[in-house]
Amino acid sequence: MSSRGPVRRAASLDELDTQIIEALQENGREPFRGLAQRLGVSEATIRNRYGRLTSSGVLQVTAVTNPLGMGYDSMAMLGIRVDGPPEQVADRLAQWKEAIYVVIVAGRFDILLELVCSDRGGLLELINRVRSLEGVTDTETFVYLDLAKQMFDWGAPVQARSRVAV
Numbered sequence: 001m002s003s004r005g006p007v008r009r010a011a012s013l014d015e016l017d018t019q020i021i022e023a024l025q026e027n028g029r030e031p032f033r034g035l036a037q038r039l040g041v042s043e044a045t046i047r048n049r050y051g052r053l054t055s056s057g058v059l060q061v062t063a064v065t066n067p068l069g070m071g072y073d074s075m076a077m078l079g080i081r082v083d084g085p086p087e088q089v090a091d092r093l094a095q096w097k098e099a100i101y102v103v104i105v106a107g108r109f110d111i112l113l114e115l116v117c118s119d120r121g122g123l124l125e126l127i128n129r130v131r132s133l134e135g136v137t138d139t140e141t142f143v144y145l146d147l148a149k150q151m152f153d154w155g156a157p158v159q160a161r162s163r164v165a166v
Contacts, residue, residue: 013058016041020049021059028061068147072116074123075144079109082135086110089135098126109140 013021019039023030032050036043053059067075082089086104090111094102101114113130117123123143131139 016045017049017053017058020046020053024059024061067116072118074117074120075147076115076123076127077142077144078113078115078127078130079140079142080111080113080130080136081108081138082110083137084135089133092133093130096126098122 016039020035023035023038032046033043036046039046050059054061080089090102090104093099093111093113098115098117099113100116101112103112104110105112115123115126117126127139127141130136
């Protein structure tokens with residue numbers, strides 16, 4: 001089975017995990033010492049929890065950029081229909097550096113793919129690459145005209161908040 005990048009099923013999170021994640025979403029550069037003091041635990045506990053959250057793929061520390069501000073002027077979402085298992089096509093697409101979001105869905109399409117390119121010529125080239133992939137039967141392209149909102153700080157689900165640390 002090929003890798004799908006950092007995407008994995010959710011691990012079991014407790015209240016402290018949730019607090020650490022939310023604190024790092026507010027300020028990803030907050031020192032562990034300050035975080036430990038604020039949450040009432042030792043710095044070693046924060047380091048251990050942080051290590052577990054990152055190694056399990058629950059938490060990924062990265063600089064989030066605005067594609068428009070970085071000079072990427074062409075963005076699109078592609079709806080893709082495939083003949084056969086969508087996982088095979090999704091795994092191939094997930095390897096592309098231009099593919100920033102690949103998800104298998106139910107409904108009109110089998111896969112949704114978000115692409116970011118520096119110009120429309122590059123976007124057309126990528127769309128044609130998608131169309132030529134084995135198993136792809138149909139695509140529909142939704143070219144972005146503007147980016148109104150892009151958020152990555154949705155936090156932990158409510159059920160994680162109700163669990164008690166053991």
